[in-house]
Amino acid sequence: MNLKRIIIAITVVLIGTGNINAQDMKTEVPKISDFPVGEENTGYAQYFTGKSWLAPLTTSKELNVPMSNVTFEPGCRNNWHSHTGGQLLIAVGGVGYYQERGKAARRLLPGDVVEIAPNVEHWHGAAPDSWFSHLAIACNPQTNQNTWLEVVNDEEYAEAVKDRNSKNGKDENRIELCKENYTQLFGGEALTGGGTDPEMMDILQKYIFGEVFRTGDLDIKTREMITCVSLAAMQQPPQLKSHAGAALNTGVTPIELREAIYQCAPIIGFPKVLNALGAINSTFTERGIKLPLEKQETVTEEDRLEKGLAIQKPLYGEAMKELLKDVPGGMGADVARFLTEVHFGDFQTRSGLNTQTRELLTFCVLTVIGAEPQLQSHLQANLKVGNSKETLTAAIIQCMPYIGFPAAIKVLDIIKKA
Structure with a gap:
């Protein structure tokens, strides 16, 4: 069992699983992982292009490890932003992307782990044709703060996903x-x-x-x-x-x-x-x-x-x-x-x-x-x-x-x- 699978297995044991509770919403959210979808992420909607859903997974103040499942509709992504304490992402469903400022975007599939260093400007979200869910884990939560920046505009997003968005590329294995x-x-x-x-x-x-x-x-x-x-x-x-x-x-x-x-x-x-x-x-x-x-x-x-x-x-x-x-x-x-x-x-x-x-x-x-x-x-x-x-x-x-x-x-x- 590789590191990615170990991380997901441990997370499932610690957190448990849940059922999608977004079926009564106007947008039907497909089941792409065993983690709950939660409620529409209206509190952070100003920092997202498209709709997202947020399901907090941990509540223990003694452990103090804030962890949530975030679900993105196709094409949804958050703004450029950074964390003073860093962040961990674990992809658990669908297909998504992660990009740091000045670097090529990384395609994310279930089991992929992203380690985000403190104060690194980045964004993450869904592929244009796929829903996407990841676990978001706040590092150094005692001092960790988010800094929200400008939106990832359509041109930036299209450029980030263009190499892997098309399934017609005959050079892909x-x-x-x-x-x-x-x-x-x-x-x-x-x-x-x-x-x-x-x-x-x-x-x-x-x-x-x-x-x-x-x-x-x-x-x-x-x-x-x-x-x-x-x-x-x-x-x-x-x-x-x-x-x-x-x-x-x-x-x-x-x-x-x-x-x-x-x-x-x-x-x-x-x-x-x-x-x-x-x-x-x-x-x-x-x-x-x-x-x-x-x-x-x-x-x-x-x-x-x-x-x-x-x-x-x-x-x-x-x-x-x-x-x-x-x-x-x-x-x-x-x-x-x-x-x-x-x-x-x-x-x-x-x-x-x-x-x-x-x-x-x-x-x-x-x-x-x-x-x-x-x-x-x-x-x-x-x-x-x-x-x-x-x-x-x-x-x-x-x-x-x-x-x-x-x-x-x-x-x-x-x-x-x-």
């Missing part, structure tokens, strides 16, 4: 990238060599988290939503439950995740979606997220057809009505109406996800089930709502480890020829 992504998603450690089939897990993890995750410009939240809807379509509840937790860890809100699964219903059928909801609701319950979630419905019985048409017609025209007009018994008109009312009226009008995201996820689900004729029309719809061919390509590559090369390559050919 895929093993290190695999470990970083896996820890950010699941909070554990990749490539451990454990289990009954360590060779298979080694190949799988390097391929998915070390290579697929850096291909294309999708952010990590979108990648996890794509993975979740793919697993829902494939009816893989154990893996879906795990990736539901990973999605929350990347900043996907419970509403967004639920809407992504709801969106699958007209495509894969309601029974499969109910199974998928069982998996993600299990994760929500474990995280202390109160069910049912807030309603997102925006239509009524009277206007669901009208509002569905308002979305469907600009994207797809009346092609489906034409396709179904010769169905025996004249029932094609009923099917066309059902499609408009249910897929577009009941689901596409819901709040929680925008149309651009819904169309991208729909394209991925159609890819998973091999619905080639529908892929053609939904490809054009995606282009209309602003999803480029490059975005669609990256999305299909994200599906590739789950559906296999043949199915993915077939759809990549469709995108290429469009």
Whole structure:
């Protein structure tokens, strides 16, 4: 066991663990460590860019070791500042950064320890695309005082994180990238060599988290939503439950995740979606997220057809009505109406996800089930709502480890020829 792990293990024993108690706040805080999140850090908000949460962990006056868990939303960081007595930071969740004045920024992952000497000007915070938590321990507390300085402006922050923010850098070692992504998603450690089939897990993890995750410009939240809807379509509840937790860890809100699964219903059928909801609701319950979630419905019985048409017609025209007009018994008109009312009226009008995201996820689900004729029309719809061919390509590559090369390559050919 290395020094980092020893420090975290001792800290857990001394302090204990807690559950996130920020679920009732407007911002859903994902569980990225076993330490409590505490309350929104309003007392120090003037010294932070973005939102943070503070959970004091020690209270003993005899010990006099002030220690707190600080949680940052993606992109949040504190101002330049210094401590007359110095400070220790221990990263416990997500991905963050630490920078001293005049030096390059340091990327922080769970287990990393930062020793900050007295009076050294510095800042720390979350990566642009990840929540981040660290333990903050005040050194020499009898005389230690903070000196708050100017904000870390957007240009400074962008410069600090630019070398490691992009997952497309082909020069980054895929093993290190695999470990970083896996820890950010699941909070554990990749490539451990454990289990009954360590060779298979080694190949799988390097391929998915070390290579697929850096291909294309999708952010990590979108990648996890794509993975979740793919697993829902494939009816893989154990893996879906795990990736539901990973999605929350990347900043996907419970509403967004639920809407992504709801969106699958007209495509894969309601029974499969109910199974998928069982998996993600299990994760929500474990995280202390109160069910049912807030309603997102925006239509009524009277206007669901009208509002569905308002979305469907600009994207797809009346092609489906034409396709179904010769169905025996004249029932094609009923099917066309059902499609408009249910897929577009009941689901596409819901709040929680925008149309651009819904169309991208729909394209991925159609890819998973091999619905080639529908892929053609939904490809054009995606282009209309602003999803480029490059975005669609990256999305299909994200599906590739789950559906296999043949199915993915077939759809990549469709995108290429469009």
